[in-house]
Amino acid sequence: xxxxxxxxxxxxxxxxxxxxCLLGAFLGTIVGVLPGLGPTTTIALLxxxxxxxxxxxAIILLSGIYYGVAYGGTITSVLMRIPGEASSVVTCLDGYxxxxxxxxxxxxxxxxxxxxxxxxxxxxxxxxxxxLLAKVVLSFGPGEYAAMMFAGLCLIMFFAQSxxxxxxxxxxxxxxxxxxxxxxxxxxxxxxxxxxxxxxxVNVAPLAIGLFGISEILMLARTREDASSIMAPPSRLxxxxxxxxxxxxxxxxxxxxxxxxxxVGLLPGGGAVLASFLSYAVERRLSKHxxxxxxxxxxxxxxxxxxxxxxxxxxxxxxxxxxxxxxAVTALLLGAFLIHGVVPGPLIMTQHPEVFWGVIASMxxxxxxxxxxxxxxxxxFVRALDIPRAYLATMILCVCVxxxxxxxxxxxxxxxxVMFGFAGYMFRRADYDLSPLILAFVLxxxxxxxxxxxxxxxxxxxxxGLWERPIALSLVxxxxxxxxxxxxxxxxxxxxxx
Amino acid sequence: MxxxxxxxxxxxxxxxxxxxxxxxxxxxxxxxxxxxxxSGLLPKVALGFVVMLAVLVSLAPARGGAVDTGNETPRxxxxxxxxxxxxxxxxxxxxxxxxxxxxxxxxxxxxxxxxWLASVAYSLLLVATIVLSFGTALQVQFPAGPxxxxxxxxxxx
Numbered sequence: 125x126x127x128x129x130x131x132x133x134x135x136x137x138x139x140x141x142x143x144x145c146l147l148g149a150f151l152g153t154i155v156g157v158l159p160g161l162g163p164t165t166t167i168a169l170l171x172x173x174x175x176x177x178x179x180x181x182a183i184i185l186l187s188g189i190y191y192g193v194a195y196g197g198t199i200t201s202v203l204m205r206i207p208g209e210a211s212s213v214v215t216c217l218d219g220y221x222x223x224x225x226x227x228x229x230x231x232x233x234x235x236x237x238x239x240x241x242x243x244x245x246x247x248x249x250x251x252x253x254x255x256l257l258a259k260v261v262l263s264f265g266p267g268e269y270a271a272m273m274f275a276g277l278c279l280i281m282f283f284a285q286s287x288x289x290x291x292x293x294x295x296x297x298x299x300x301x302x303x304x305x306x307x308x309x310x311x312x313x314x315x316x317x318x319x320x321x322x323x324x325x326v327n328v329a330p331l332a333i334g335l336f337g338i339s340e341i342l343m344l345a346r347t348r349e350d351a352s353s354i355m356a357p358p359s360r361l362x363x364x365x366x367x368x369x370x371x372x373x374x375x376x377x378x379x380x381x382x383x384x385x386x387x388v389g390l391l392p393g394g395g396a397v398l399a400s401f402l403s404y405a406v407e408r409r410l411s412k413h414x415x416x417x418x419x420x421x422x423x424x425x426x427x428x429x430x431x432x433x434x435x436x437x438x439x440x441x442x443x444x445x446x447x448x449x450x451x452a453v454t455a456l457l458l459g460a461f462l463i464h465g466v467v468p469g470p471l472i473m474t475q476h477p478e479v480f481w482g483v484i485a486s487m488x489x490x491x492x493x494x495x496x497x498x499x500x501x502x503x504x505f506v507r508a509l510d511i512p513r514a515y516l517a518t519m520i521l522c523v524c525v526x527x528x529x530x531x532x533x534x535x536x537x538x539x540x541x542v543m544f545g546f547a548g549y550m551f552r553r554a555d556y557d558l559s560p561l562i563l564a565f566v567l568x569x570x571x572x573x574x575x576x577x578x579x580x581x582x583x584x585x586x587x588x589g590l591w592e593r594p595i596a597l598s599l600v601x602x603x604x605x606x607x608x609x610x611x612x613x614x615x616x617x618x619x620x621x622x
Numbered sequence: 623m624x625x626x627x628x629x630x631x632x633x634x635x636x637x638x639x640x641x642x643x644x645x646x647x648x649x650x651x652x653x654x655x656x657x658x659x660x661s662g663l664l665p666k667v668a669l670g671f672v673v674m675l676a677v678l679v680s681l682a683p684a685r686g687g688a689v690d691t692g693n694e695t696p697r698x699x700x701x702x703x704x705x706x707x708x709x710x711x712x713x714x715x716x717x718x719x720x721x722x723x724x725x726x727x728x729x730x731x732x733x734x735x736x737x738w739l740a741s742v743a744y745s746l747l748l749v750a751t752i753v754l755s756f757g758t759a760l761q762v763q764f765p766a767g768p769x770x771x772x773x774x775x776x777x778x779x
Contacts (some may be wrong), residue, residue, distance in 0.1 A: 176760050197623050256685075289679055293637065296671035299664065300644060307661035315647055337708060345733065348695050426639045482730035514734035515744070516724045519700065522752050525709060525717055530762045537713035538765075542710040546703070554629045580658040 125255055125268030128473070132481025135180060136489060138440035144181045148188015149493045155189060156196020156209045158503045158516075163193040163209070165340050167456045168332035169520065171463070172527040174313040175272025179428035180479050184213050184486040186460055186505045187440070190453050192488065193242065194396055194432045195494045198235045198503055202228055202425075211432035212395035217514035218417065219426030225420050234374050234422060236498050242382035243491040246437020249386045250444070250484055257445040258470035267589055271596035271603075273571040277450050277564060278603030279391060281610065288555040288610030294556055295564040298306035301326055309576065321536035328459035328533040329542040331565060335558050336452075337524045338545020341517045343552060348514050364499050366422065383428030388431070395451040400428035428528060431432050437487065444480060447568065452559040455566045459576020461533070497614035601611040634680035641672030685695060701733035717767015722749045 155166045167186050172265045174182035187495065197212030201220035215235065222231040264272070277295055284291030286516045295344035304315045305325025316322040358364060363494075366374065384406060407427040408417045417424050447469035449455035461468050472480050498505075551558060582589030590597045648669065651662025656707070705725045712721040726745035730736045756762040758779045764770050764779055773779045 173756070173760065173762065176624050176762060289675060289682065291673065293634070293675040293679055296675060297637070297641075300668040300672060303668065304664040310661045312651060312661045312753055314651060314661060315644055317647060333687075341702060342699065345699045346694055380731075398716070399706050466699075484749070487766070513732075514736065515748075517728050518744075518748060521706065521709070521725065522748060525713065526752060526762060526764065529713070529718070529765050533763060535765055537708045540704050540711050545706065548634055554626075554633045555632075568664070568668075576659045576663070583659070584654065608708055 125251065128477060129251060129485060131477060132483075132485030134532045135478045135482035136184070136485040139488065140177075141181050141482065142489075144177070144185040144491050145188055146493055147186040148486075149497060152189040152504055153196035153199075153494065153497060154194015155506050156193040156212070157199050157508050159513075161189050161293055162336075164452045164456065165331075165336040165520075167453060167460075168329070169523050169527055171332065171456060171460055172329050172529075172531040174460055175214050175531060179466050179476075180482040182460055182464060183479060186457055187487065188490050189481055190432070190457070190597070191436045191563070192494055194328040194429075195236070195239055195498050196505060197233065197432075198239070198429055199498075199505055202235070203232045203506065211399075211400050212429075214428045217404075218347065218419070218421050220417070221420035222422065222425065227370075227420070229358035229363035230366040230370050230422070230426050232502060233359075234366045234370065234426050235262075235498070236364070236495055237366075238374065238378040238381065238426045238583045240287070240491060241378055241495075242385060243437060244488070245382040246386050246434035247484065247487045247491065248433070250437055250440050250487070254441055254445045254484075255481075257441065258473055261446055261470040264470075264595070266574040267580065267593045267596040268577055269597070270571055270574035271590070271593075271599035272446065272570050273448060273567050273574070275599040275603040275606075276442075277567065278448070278606045280450075280560050280563055284557040284560055286555050288607065290556050290611075291419060292607075294551070295560040296529075298561040298564025298566075299568040299571070300332065301561075302565045303572065307574065308569070311434060312398045312538050316344030319536075321534060322571040325564075326540065327532055327537060328456070328463070328566065330528050330537045331544050332456055332459065332562060333524050333546025334526050334541040335522055335548035335562065336340075338344045338542060339548030340507065341520050341524075342545065342549040344513050346519045348544035349581050352621070360500075370422045373422050377403070377427035378430045380406060381427040382434045385434035386438040389435035389450070389503070390441050391450060393416065395437040395439045395454075396432035399431040400437075402429035403427040405554055409414075422499040432503045440483075444483075445470060452562050455563045457561075465595055479500045482540060492513060525567060553621040623775075632678050634676040638673050638676035638680065641669050641676060645669040645673065698733040702731060705729055705733075708765060713735045713765050713767075715767070717770040719749055719753065720768035721772070722752070 136145065136591065149327060149352035151166065152163065155163060166189050170186060170189070174186060177185070193209050194211050196591050197207055197209030198215055200218065201207045201212040202223050205216045205220040207213040209217055217440065219231045219235070222228065281291035281295060282287055289538060300315070302325075304322055306312070306323055307314055313323060317485050381403045385396070388399040388402060389395055390598060404424060408414050408425045411417065411421065411423060413421070439454050442448045443454045443458060447458065447467060449458045466476050466479055523536055524541060528537050529535065548558060578589055590600060645666065648665045651665065652660030653663050653666060654660050687692050705728055709721050710726045723745050726748050727741045730741035730744055731738060753764075753773065757764055757773070768779055
């Protein structure tokens with residue numbers, strides 16, 4: 125393990141990779157500051173451009189954006205009460221109240237310190253847990269794989285903000301879109317509608333860029349621009365330090381947030397957003413003064429900010445060792461791996477050790493870069509909010525077009541992207557969660573392959589096949605239980621409303 | 623019926639129709655053959671679920687969704703939408719540079735109410751930046767068009 129990590133640092137220590145790590149952390153922070161423009165949109169936009177890089181550099185850049193976002197989102201939550209990113213929503217509650225009481229520096233400082241500690245904890249978790257998990261997964265057959273993906277999708281649907289029914293619908297669309305093109309076994313065309321451009325299927329880039337990039341432009345275009353009021357960040361570095369009492373009150377929430385966030389991050393459907401909300405709930409319940417929450421309690425900043433960073437790190441474990449993304453961002457990262465011909469999973473450590481350990485090493489460095497960037501440069505990052513919609517939206521539109529074209533050198537994909545953009549806009553307006561769609565799309569082909577292999581092995585006796593595989597059976601049972609619970613809860617809600 | 627309530631019904635019904643059309647398109651594919659699961663298994667099951675779930679969602683009480691706040695800018699939205707569609711249509715014939723210049727200029731002028739001078743200047747600046755950063759520096763391939771041919775002969779692309 126130590127050898128692997130050292131190898132990772134040797135891979136990282138090239139000028140290109142170091143610059144990409146710095147660029148990823150910087151872009152991530154900017155994206156985190158800008159409300160609306162999340163990591164999913166940014167990674168979707170950069171996905172085609174990353175094709176020009178080698179796979180390690182590309183993943184280092186895209187991962188840097190993902191974990192940098194959690195840092196950036198804090199800034200606007202504390203100074204403006206506007207979460208730059210979903211994982212910083214709860215920080216608005218107490219962070220902004222602290223700022224109103226003149227403790228903005230302490231709130232930002234404790235968030236940065238907590239984020240650093242939790243981020244480091246999460247990366248240590250990846251370093252030690254991934255090789256162990258990979259050994260277990262190596263013994264999995266198609267049944268276990270299909271069941272794992274089914275359970276993962278069910279978990280994502282269970283946690284979906286839009287409700288189980290809409291999430292199931294989105295996942296079904298994602299699976300259906302994933303089947304477009306030639307069947308991998310029989311070579312029969314499926315859902316191509318006679319269009320030769322669809323023979324190779326739908327690429328992840330047009331779908332992701334359309335759903336997240338173009339729809340973002342349309343969302344931006346729909347609403348009038350408001351002038352935002354920003355509280356001034358501290359001008360002195362020392363002002364970011366919490367006082368002794370604040371530091372004492374933050375130790376336990378940071379520790380709890382780090383552990384809780386990492387565990388939640390491991391779950392499909394988990395990740396930074398859920399981790400931060402859960403941490404806030406835990407801190408409030410454990411506090412001797414729960415009435416102070418929402419009025420500037422530092423534990424309400426320290427816990428969630430730590431949890432969202434370790435949650436981000438935790439989400440890398442299933443991605444790297446199982447090849448299963450736990451949210452939309454990691455689904456796009458999986459897409460980036462696949463575009464470069466690297467299949468994440470238990471064999472990645474032996475087949476592509478430079479990628480696996482290089483990315484992990486970059487996380488250690490990225491975490492340090494983020495703390496060093498964030499505290500002194502807060503004033504600069506806040507100025508990103510002054511970019512008018514006109515400049516931002518037109519830039520995104522042009523980058524979307526050139527990005528999509530460069531993936532496959534296909535102008536047809538540009539039309540597809542715009543179509544998916546309008547679909548994404550409609551879904552977002554009607555409160556459909558897009559994560560199950562993109563996850564099901566990415567997982568669909570592997571799920572289909574595993575399921576068909578299982579059916580072949582068991583001669584079509586799916587139940588009998590599962591019965592002989594206790595791990596697969598447990599995973600399917602877990603998935604069905606989650607779906608059942610979600611649907612039952614939905615029914616109860618409607619019955620009560622009516 | 624309010625805009626959000628209408629959306630809550632119309633979107634799933636549209637999805638149900640698209641799902642049914644998809645199912646019709648794969649109806650000839652086998653669910654199962656003598657050799658094992660057929661190529662139609664997953665598409666048929668997934669599209670069947672799409673139709674069934676979409677109908678269920680359309681029947682369920684409307685909840686969630688964006689509520690029209692009166693803070694909308696319908697003209698800007700219309701301009702952005704039309705420009706995005708025309709941009710996609712124009713690229714196969716005109717390449718990237720010319721449609722991008724026109725699209726950016728039109729958005730700046732008609733959606734964002736900037737002056738003609740500012741619109742033209744910004745669109746030139748943006749497209750030049752993209753060509754230099756993506757085309758020249760990153761060597762990203764651009765869709766072919768008259769402007770791209772000229773830029774290629776100058777060694778920019």
